[in-house]
Amino acid sequence: MAEQENETESNKTRADQQAVSRRRLLKTIGGAATVGAGMVLVGEPVPAGASGTAIKTGTFSSNTNTPAVSAVSTGTGPAVRGSSRSRSFGSGVFGMCVSPDAYAVAGVNSATSGLAIGVAGQTASSQGSAVTGLNFATSGSKAIGVYGQSASPNGAGVEGFTTATSGTPSGVYGESPAPGGYGVSGANTATSGAALGVQGLSASPDGYAVAGVNNAKSGRSVGVYGETGNTDTGFGVLCKGRLAATSTIVSGFLLLGTTRTLYSMASPECWIEDFGSADLVDGAAKVPLDPAFAAAVRTDSYNVFVVPEGDCRGLYVAEKGQQGFTVRELQGGKASVPFSYRVVARRQDVDAPRLAEVDLSPLVSRTRDRAPRVARPPLLA
Numbered sequence: 473m474a475e476q477e478n479e480t481e482s483n484k485t486r487a488d489q490q491a492v493s494r495r496r497l498l499k500t501i502g503g504a505a506t507v508g509a510g511m512v513l514v515g516e517p518v519p520a521g522a523s524g525t526a527i528k529t530g531t532f533s534s535n536t537n538t539p540a541v542s543a544v545s546t547g548t549g550p551a552v553r554g555s556s557r558s559r560s561f562g563s564g565v566f567g568m569c570v571s572p573d574a575y576a577v578a579g580v581n582s583a584t585s586g587l588a589i590g591v592a593g594q595t596a597s598s599q600g601s602a603v604t605g606l607n608f609a610t611s612g613s614k615a616i617g618v619y620g621q622s623a624s625p626n627g628a629g630v631e632g633f634t635t636a637t638s639g640t641p642s643g644v645y646g647e648s649p650a651p652g653g654y655g656v657s658g659a660n661t662a663t664s665g666a667a668l669g670v671q672g673l674s675a676s677p678d679g680y681a682v683a684g685v686n687n688a689k690s691g692r693s694v695g696v697y698g699e700t701g702n703t704d705t706g707f708g709v710l711c712k713g714r715l716a717a718t719s720t721i722v723s724g725f726l727l728l729g730t731t732r733t734l735y736s737m738a739s740p741e742c743w744i745e746d747f748g749s750a751d752l753v754d755g756a757a758k759v760p761l762d763p764a765f766a767a768a769v770r771t772d773s774y775n776v777f778v779v780p781e782g783d784c785r786g787l788y789v790a791e792k793g794q795q796g797f798t799v800r801e802l803q804g805g806k807a808s809v810p811f812s813y814r815v816v817a818r819r820q821d822v823d824a825p826r827l828a829e830v831d832l833s834p835l836v837s838r839t840r841d842r843a844p845r846v847a848r849p850p851l852l853a
Contacts, residue, residue, distance in 0.1 A: 718832050742824035744769050746815045752787065752799065755806040759813065760796035769817030782809030
């Protein structure tokens with residue numbers, strides 16, 4: 473009997489201590505008891521001897537635009553902290569919403585300066601994700617796992633950054649198992665200006681601003697693909713600078729109902745060609761260079777090839793100048809015949825040594841050392 477009385481007294485003392493803790497930790501302020509105002513919690517020091525675990529479970533509800541639960545912290549600690557000790561798919565903090573225009577979990581930082589973060593995620597797991605977005609919709613073009621938006625003219629809707637200085641880390645990584653899908657997709661809906669769908673920047677002397685790697689060993693495997701709807705004046709791929717290839721450069725040509733391959737001619741130097749025709753009159757002809765062609769090439773030294781298109785003793789180039797060249801008939805002939813010519817000159821704005829050595833080693837031709845992603849089940853079945 474004495475033991476039961478002591479146990480009853482001990483339970484009463486513990487209940488009194490928990491009641492004091494609840495009154496201190498769940499302090500209602502500012503009319504929080506009114507309908508719809510929910511409950512506002514102000515963090516206070518935990519009483520001596522009280523544990524750090526939850527002292528009350530339950531549900532708070534609000535039917536107005538005020539929060540059901542609001543927590544305020546004036547110190548350096550979190551206003552709300554959730555912890556899950558589950559070894560499975562437990563959640564430290566879980567949010568659920570049935571409104572089509574609402575947010576299950578929302579983070580807002582109203583600071584106008586500094587490194588202000590609305591929602592932050594952190595993990596130390598070698599296979600973990602600091603922030604993960606899951607969308608289990610099986611249809612719809614707006615089913616998004618993670619969405620970012622920025623109103624700043626210099627801001628970013630979503631930014632990824634890696635501090636690793638070795639290996640093959642990625643600031644942003646995208647993966648898709650769909651045959652018609654995109655690992656990473658960028659879209660710019662602007663109808664004017666230099667609107668970029670995807671941009672890559674690199675400051676490394678051996679780096680690549682944008683790299684595409686296709687590790688397939690068969691089929692029409694493409695590393696980088698570009699397309700334009702303006703086939704008259706647009707470019708599927710625009711290169712500012714030199715264009716390099718370790719194999720042949722080809723183009724497709726529609727012939728007899730099928731697409732055939734055309735190969736680009738190669739040259740040991742940077743030559744530009746022009747073609748034309750003229751008439752030989754009384755054994756001579758002065759042919760001017762096209763002004764646009766002359767402005768693009770080095771006119772101090774160029775080659776001219778002539779072909780007569782009528783009966784004569786033959787033709788030769790008698791003089792070459794910066795404005796044009798002179799053609800005459802061999803052996804002092806006086807024939808009047810048409811002829812065609814080909815002019816070949818070096819490009820004047822490019823310093824291109826003959827058969828210069830170049831390093832085109834494929835630094836990015838590698839398979840990513842990345843474990844397959846683990847498919848997480850829905851949080852609510």
